[in-house]
Amino acid sequence: MPLTPEEVEEIRKILGREPTTEELAMFEAQWSEHCSYKSSRLLLKLLPTHGKNVLVGPGRDAPAVEVFPGVAVVFKIESHNHPSAVEPYNGAATGIGGIVRDILTLGAKPIALLDMLYMGNPKDPRARWLVKGIVKGISDYGNRIGVPTVAGDTWFDNSFNTQPLVNVACVGVVSTERLIRGTPRPGDVIVIAGNPTGRDGLLGSSFASKPLGEDPSQEIGAVQVADPLMEKLLIDSIQELASLGLVEYVKDLGGGGLTTAVVETAADFGLGAELFLDRLHLRTELTPLEILVSESQERMMLVIQKDKLERALEILRKYDVPYSILGVFDGSGLIKAYHSGRKVAEVPARELARPRTILRASKPPADRTVLTAPIRDLPLPPLHEALKTLISSPNIACKRWIYEQYDHEVGARTVVKPGYGDAAVLRISPEDVRGIAVKGDANPRYTSIDPFRGAANSVAECYRNLVAVGSTPIAFVDEPNAGNPEKPEHFWYFEMMVKGIGWMAEELGVPVVGGKVSFYNEDHAGRQVKPTATIVGVGALEDVGRTTTMGLKYVGSPLILVGTTFPELGASEYLAVVHGIEAGEVPTPRPSLELRHAEYVLELVKEGIAVSVHDVSLGGLAIALAEMSILGDVGVDVDIEAVACRGCLRVDEVLFSETQARYLLEISPDKLEDALKIASSKNIAVSVIGVTTSRKALRVRSGGNPILEVPLDTLKSLYEGSLEELLR
Amino acid sequence: MGVYRVVVTISYKRGLKDPEAETIHRDLILRYGYSSIKEVRVGKQLTLLVEAPNPEEAVRLVREMCDRLMIYNPVIHEIQVGLSA
Numbered sequence: 001m002p003l004t005p006e007e008v009e010e011i012r013k014i015l016g017r018e019p020t021t022e023e024l025a026m027f028e029a030q031w032s033e034h035c036s037y038k039s040s041r042l043l044l045k046l047l048p049t050h051g052k053n054v055l056v057g058p059g060r061d062a063p064a065v066e067v068f069p070g071v072a073v074v075f076k077i078e079s080h081n082h083p084s085a086v087e088p089y090n091g092a093a094t095g096i097g098g099i100v101r102d103i104l105t106l107g108a109k110p111i112a113l114l115d116m117l118y119m120g121n122p123k124d125p126r127a128r129w130l131v132k133g134i135v136k137g138i139s140d141y142g143n144r145i146g147v148p149t150v151a152g153d154t155w156f157d158n159s160f161n162t163q164p165l166v167n168v169a170c171v172g173v174v175s176t177e178r179l180i181r182g183t184p185r186p187g188d189v190i191v192i193a194g195n196p197t198g199r200d201g202l203l204g205s206s207f208a209s210k211p212l213g214e215d216p217s218q219e220i221g222a223v224q225v226a227d228p229l230m231e232k233l234l235i236d237s238i239q240e241l242a243s244l245g246l247v248e249y250v251k252d253l254g255g256g257g258l259t260t261a262v263v264e265t266a267a268d269f270g271l272g273a274e275l276f277l278d279r280l281h282l283r284t285e286l287t288p289l290e291i292l293v294s295e296s297q298e299r300m301m302l303v304i305q306k307d308k309l310e311r312a313l314e315i316l317r318k319y320d321v322p323y324s325i326l327g328v329f330d331g332s333g334l335i336k337a338y339h340s341g342r343k344v345a346e347v348p349a350r351e352l353a354r355p356r357t358i359l360r361a362s363k364p365p366a367d368r369t370v371l372t373a374p375i376r377d378l379p380l381p382p383l384h385e386a387l388k389t390l391i392s393s394p395n396i397a398c399k400r401w402i403y404e405q406y407d408h409e410v411g412a413r414t415v416v417k418p419g420y421g422d423a424a425v426l427r428i429s430p431e432d433v434r435g436i437a438v439k440g441d442a443n444p445r446y447t448s449i450d451p452f453r454g455a456a457n458s459v460a461e462c463y464r465n466l467v468a469v470g471s472t473p474i475a476f477v478d479e480p481n482a483g484n485p486e487k488p489e490h491f492w493y494f495e496m497m498v499k500g501i502g503w504m505a506e507e508l509g510v511p512v513v514g515g516k517v518s519f520y521n522e523d524h525a526g527r528q529v530k531p532t533a534t535i536v537g538v539g540a541l542e543d544v545g546r547t548t549t550m551g552l553k554y555v556g557s558p559l560i561l562v563g564t565t566f567p568e569l570g571a572s573e574y575l576a577v578v579h580g581i582e583a584g585e586v587p588t589p590r591p592s593l594e595l596r597h598a599e600y601v602l603e604l605v606k607e608g609i610a611v612s613v614h615d616v617s618l619g620g621l622a623i624a625l626a627e628m629s630i631l632g633d634v635g636v637d638v639d640i641e642a643v644a645c646r647g648c649l650r651v652d653e654v655l656f657s658e659t660q661a662r663y664l665l666e667i668s669p670d671k672l673e674d675a676l677k678i679a680s681s682k683n684i685a686v687s688v689i690g691v692t693t694s695r696k697a698l699r700v701r702s703g704g705n706p707i708l709e710v711p712l713d714t715l716k717s718l719y720e721g722s723l724e725e726l727l728r
Numbered sequence: 729m730g731v732y733r734v735v736v737t738i739s740y741k742r743g744l745k746d747p748e749a750e751t752i753h754r755d756l757i758l759r760y761g762y763s764s765i766k767e768v769r770v771g772k773q774l775t776l777l778v779e780a781p782n783p784e785e786a787v788r789l790v791r792e793m794c795d796r797l798m799i800y801n802p803v804i805h806e807i808q809v810g811l812s813a
Contacts, residue, residue, distance in 0.1 A: 087803050129798045200745055223804055225740060227747035283745065296745070 003028050007355070014351045022289045022337065022344040026259045029293045031355040033519050035256040039485040040517045041357045043495055046502040051511040053474055055179065059268070061105040061252050062172075063513035064179055065475045067540040068434055072176045074108035075438070077116075077169040077479045077536050079518040084166040086223060088133025092166050093141035093226035094297050099170040100145065101252040101300060104235060107180040107242030108172030111413055112426055113142050115152040115168050116440040116534045117402075118481075120161035122394060122726040127161040131727060134166055137226070139405040144228035145235060149406035150414055150424035153440045156394040159448075159529045163521055165481045169536040171438050173428055174242075182248030184269050184303040186331040190262065191309075192253070193316055193323040194234055194299040198283035200224045202294055230298040230321075237319040238300070246312040249303035258326075259292050259352075261301040263335055267353030272332030277339040280324045288339035303329070362495045363488035371449050375570060375584040380652060383708045386578045387698075390619045390656070391626055391715055393577045397722040420631065421549040422468035422615050425541060435544035437471035439537055443618070444530035446586045449571045451493045455480070455500030455533035456589035460660055462537040463508055464615035467598040468663060470547045470605040471539025476505055478515035478535050483528025485519045493531035494519070500589075501533055507591035510537070548605050550614040552632030555694045557611065558672045559636060561621065561687045562597050562679075563662035565645040567653040573618045574656035593661035600684045601663050609675050612666035620656040622700075624664045629698055630716045637699045638690030640707070651707060655700070666692060732778050732786035733812040738800045739771030746770055774799070775812065783811050 003011070003024065011019050011027050019027070033039060049057045055072055056064040062076040080095025096113060103110045115138050120127025142149045147170070200223065241247045251261045258275075266273050277291045286294065302323075304312045309325075316323045335352065337345040390396055403418040415435060416425035423439035441462040446454030459476065466473045480497045483490030494517075505512045522528040541547060569575050570584025604610035612632065616624045621643065629636050640654045648654050667675045672688065679686040693699070698715060700708040740746045749770040757765050780786035791809045794800060800807050 087801055089801070090804065125798075133801075195745070198745055199743060223744075225745040225747060225804070227745065229747060229751050284743070 003031065007031060014348060020345060022292055023347055025289045025293045026345060026347060026352060029256040029259050030263055030352055032256070033485065035260050036355050037517060038355050039358050039360050039519065040494065042359050043498045046498055047512040048502060048506045049511050049513060051475070054511055054513055055176065056106065056181065058514045061102040063477065064106055065513060065538065066176060067436055067474055067538065068428070070176050071428055072108070072174050072179055073436055073538050074103050074106045074172040074174060075169060075477060075536065075538055076102045076514055077167055077477045077534065078102065078516050079479055079481060080166045080168065081163065081481065081518055081521055083223060084130070084134055085163050088130045089137040090224060090226050092134040092137035094224050095166055095168045096138055096141045097226055097228070097231050097297050098252065098254050099168050100147065100231060101234065103170045103172035104238045104300070105180065105250040105252055106174065107178050107239065108174035109239055110147045110170050110172045110235060112171040112424065112438060113147050113149040113168065114438060114440045114536060115149060116442060117152065118155045118157065118160050118165035118442065118444050118532050120156065120164060121158045122156060124161050128727065130164050134164065135402050135405055138168065141226055141228045143407045145232045148414060149403065150426065151418055151439050153442055154399050154402060155442070155444055157444055157530055162523050163529050165521065165529065165532055167479050167481070167534045169440055169477065171538065178242055180242050180247060180250055184249045184265055184271060184329050186271060186329055187306060188248060188329045189304050189306055189309050190273060190275070190326045190328060191302040191304055191323050192258070192280060192299060192326050193302055193321050195227060195230050195296055196281045196283040196322060197286065197291060197294050197296045197299065199286065199290060199294060200296055202290060224295065224297045227298050233319045233321050234298060234300060237315055237321050240315050241302070241312055246308045246315065247302050247304055251301045253299040253301060255295065257293050257295045263349050263353045265303070266329065266335060266349035270333065271329045272334040272349055273327055273329050275327040275335070275337045277337055279326055281322050288337065288344045292337065360485050360491045361488040362492040364492050365489045371583050372585055375575065375581065378579060380650060381578055383651065383655070384710050386574065386652070387622055387626065387708065387710060388718055389578050390574060390623055392718045392722040393573060394723050394726060395573060396619050396623055398720045399723060400720060401724040401727055415544045416469055416547055416549055420551065421547070422465040423471070423539070425469050425544055425547045427544055433543050433545060435541040437466050437469045437539040437541060439465040440534060441465060442532045442534040444532040445576060445582055446571050447493070447497055447533050448530035449583060450586040451496035451531055452500040453586040453589055455497040456504035457587065457660055458533045458535045459501055459504040459508070460589055460591070460594050461615065461617050462535040463510065463594060463598065464663065466537050466539035467601050468548065468613040468615045470602065471541045472602065473510050473537055473539045475511050475513045476535050476537045478512050478533065479518060481518040481521050481532045481534065483520070483522045483531065490528050497531060497533040501535065504589055504591055508594060546606065548610060548613040550612055550628050550631055552628050552634035552666050552692050553611045554669060555634060555692055557669045557692045558667045558688055559638065559690045559692065560665050560667055560675060561643060561662060561689050562600060562665060562684065563593060563659065564685045565621065565643055565648065565654060565657050565662065566659045567648045568657045568659045569653060572620065572656060572658045574620065574652065587658045587660050590661040596682065596684060597661050597663060600679060600682055601665070603678060604665065604675060607674070609668055609671045610665045611668050614664045616662040616664055617658060620658055621664065622655040626698055626715050628664065628666065629712060630719050633696070633712065635693040635696045635698065635712060636690055637693050639701045639703065641703045642687050642689045644685050644687040651702065729779055729781060732780060732783050734776045734778050734786050734790045735810055735812045736774040736776065736790060736794060737771050737808045738805050739769050741804055741806050744804055787811060
C-alpha cells in the first residue's frame with residue numbers, strides 16, 4: 001500500500017526536508033500495516049501477555065516461555081496468506097522459512113511445525129490448485145530443513161477460494177541460559193548472513209497490506225522462491241553461534257527487509273546505525289533503494305561485538321553461509337545509509353520504526369442481528385444420514401492426505417503423531433521423558449458469525465486440546481486474519497476477535513505471549529474472507545508416557561461425558577453441512593467450566609483413570625464418539641437418555657450440539673467408581689453415557705429404543721476417504 | 729492425423745532465484761573445477777505424444793493444456809513448448 005499524502009507530509013515534518021526516494025521506500029516498507037501494526041497496535045494491548053512462565057514477551061521476533069526449570073520453548077505464528085494466493089508452493093514454503101527464522105533469533109532449535117490452513121472449496125479448480133501447492137510447499141520445505149510438521153488445523157470454505165489463509169507456526173526449544181537475550185550496543189557490528197539479496201519480494205509487505213489485484217498473476221514482484229538448503233545452514237550456524245555466546249542479538253530479515261530489521265532494532269534499544277549498502281552481497285546489481293527494501297528470503301541480521309567478530313565469521317565460513325559486514329550501531333538514534341560514498345538516507349530510527357497508531361473506525365455489519373438470531377423449526381433429518389454427511393465433511397474427515405505428505409517423525413521426538421490425539425506431543429529432547437503438547441485451532445464459521453465468541457471459543461478449544469493429551473497449557477500465540485482495516489465493517493471483526501481472544505485467555509490464566517496480525521484478506525471484489533482467529537498453544541507434560549490419545553483402547557470400558565450439553569446448534573458444522581445454514585447463536589464460551597473440567601480431566605489422566613480423551617467440538621458428541629471409535633477400531637453403545645442435557649428438546653441437539661467445555665473419556669474398566677468419586681468431590685457434571693463394545697458399530701439408543709446404528713467400517717471409509725476423494 | 733512428440737520445459741523466470749540450480753552450480757560444478765560453467769538453471773521437462781492433424785496443432789493443444797490445467801504458474805515460471813524430433 002503506497003504512502004498516503006498525509007503520511008508523506010508527516011515524513012517531511014520528521015525529516016524537516018523533502019525525503020529522498022530511498023527514504024520514501026523505507027517509510028513505505030516500515031509503515032506498511034504488515035510491519036508497523038499501525039491499525040492493530042492499540043487493540044493488541046488488550047491481550048494478557050504476562051505470566052510467571054514468560055521469559056520473553058511480545059516485541060521480539062518470537063516469544064519464549066519456561067516450560068520446565070531451565071527449559072524454554074520459543075514459538076510463534078505467522079501468516080503467508082497473500083504470497084500463497086498468487087504462488088501457493090513458494091508462498092507457503094517461504095512462510096515456513098520465515099517462521100523458522102523467527103525461532104532462530106532467540107537461539108532455539110526448531111523442533112516442530114504446525115500449519116493452520118483455511119482453504120477454498122476443493123471442488124473449485126483454482127482453490128484445489130492452491131490447496132495442493134500450499135501443502136506441497138510446506139511439506140517440501142519442512143522435510144528439507146528436517147523439522148517435522150506435527151499438528152495443525154484445516155478448514156474448507158468458499159470464501160477462501162481465491163484468498164486462502166496460510167498460518168504457520170514453529171516451536172523451538174533451548175535451555176534458558178542459551179537463550180539469546182543480549183542488548184545491542186553502540187559499536188556492535190551488523191552482519192547480514194544468508195542468501196545474497198536480489199530483486200525478489202520487493203516491497204512484499206506493502207503488497208501484503210493491500211487487497212489482491214484482479215489478476216493475481218501480475219503480482220510477480222512480491223513472490224519469492226524458497227531456499228530450504230540455505231535455511232538449514234542458517235539453523236545450524238546460528239545455534240552454534242548462540243551456544244558459543246558469539247552473538248548478542250539476531251533478527252530475521254522478513255517483511256520490510258533490511259530496513260525493518262535494522263530500524264526496529266535501533267528503535268528498540270535507542271540506537272542509530274551506519275549502513276554501507278554496497279558491502280551487501282547481492283545476486284544481481286541493485287539500486288540502493290532495492291537493497292533497502294528487498295525481501296529476499298533466508299537472510300538474517302546478526303549483531304556481534306567487535307572483539308567476537310572474527311570468531312563468529314569463522315563459524316559462518318565453516319557452514320558456507322555467505323555474509324557481509326554491513327555496518328555498525330551507534331548512539332546517534334539516526335539510520336544513515338551510504339552507497340558508493342554517497343549518503344542516500346538519514347532517518348531518525350524511532351520515528352521510522354513506529355508510525356502514528358490509528359484507531360480505525362469500527363462498525364458491526366448491518367446483517368449481524370439477522371445472522372445471530374436463534375434458529376427455529378429445523379426439520380429432523382434421518383440421523384444415520386446426518387452422521388455420515390458430517391463424518392465426510394472435509395472439515396471433520398481425516399486429514400491424512402495432508403499430513404502424510406509431511407515428515408512428522410524426523411528428530412525422533414514425536415510421541416503423539418498427527419491424527420491420533422487432540423494435540424501433538426513431543427519430547428523436549430529425544431532422551432527426555434518430559435514433553436510439550438502443541439496444537440493450532442480456529443473456527444472460521446464461528447468468527448464470521450460472532451467474532452467475539454468465535455475467537456474466545458478458538459482459545460478454549462486450543463486449551464481443551466492441550467488438556468486432552470494430558471498437558472498443562474502454558475501459553476498461546478495468536479493470529480487474527482481479517483479483512484480491510486480501512487473498512488469499518490471489516491475492522492469490527494478484527495476488533496471483536498482480539499477482544500474475544502484477550503478475554504478468554506485472561507479468564508483461563510494463560511498468557512498470549514506473541515502473534516501476528518493479517519489484514520486485507522479480501523478478494524478483488526472487496527469481499528472479506530471469513531475472518532479467522534487462529535490460536536496456537538503449548539502445554540507441558542511431566543511424563544510423555546502418561547499422555548492420552550483419542551482412539552478407544554478396550555472393550556467394555558465405560559464412556560463418560562464431562563460437562564452439561566446445551567441445545568447449541570447455532571453455527572455448528574451440523575447446521576452447515578446437513579441443513580445448509582451458516583448462522584445462529586455461536587455456542588457460549590464457558591471459561592470457568594473450561595478451567596474446572598480441565599483440572600478434572602488432567603487428574604483422571606494422571607491417575608491412569610482415563611485411558612482415552614477427546615474434546616467435544618466440531619460435530620458434537622456424535623462426531624467425538626465416531627472419531628474415538630474409528631481410531632481405536634472399537635465399537636460404542638451409547639444411551640442419549642443418560643446425557644446430561646439441559647433444555648434439549650430434540651435428539652439432534654444432544655448428538656450434534658457444539659457446547660463448549662466438554663470432553664469425552666474412556667475410563668479404565670475397573671475405575672469408573674474413582675472417576676465418579678472425583679467428579680462428585682469437585683462438583684463436576686459427568687454422565688456415564690455408555691460402554692465400548694466388541695460389536696464394531698456406533699450404536700445410539702434412547703433408553704431401550706435404538707435410534708442410530710452405523711457399522712464402523714462404513715464410518716471409517718468415509719472418515720478416511722472423503723478428503724482424498726475431493727483432492728485427488 | 730499424425731503423432732507428434734511435444735516437449736514442455738518449465739523453469740523459473742529469469743531474475744527469480746533458482747536455489748536448486750545455484751546449489752548444483754556452487755557445490756558440485758564449481759567445487760570440482762568446472763569454472764568455465766558460468767550458470768545453471770534447473771527446470772522440469774515433460775515429453776508428450778500428441779495425436780493431431782499437424783505439428784502446429786499439437787503444440788497449440790499442449791500449450792492450451794498447460795494453461796488450463798495449471799501445469800505451471802505464470803507468476804513465476806516460464807514455459808517453452810516445442811516439437812522434438
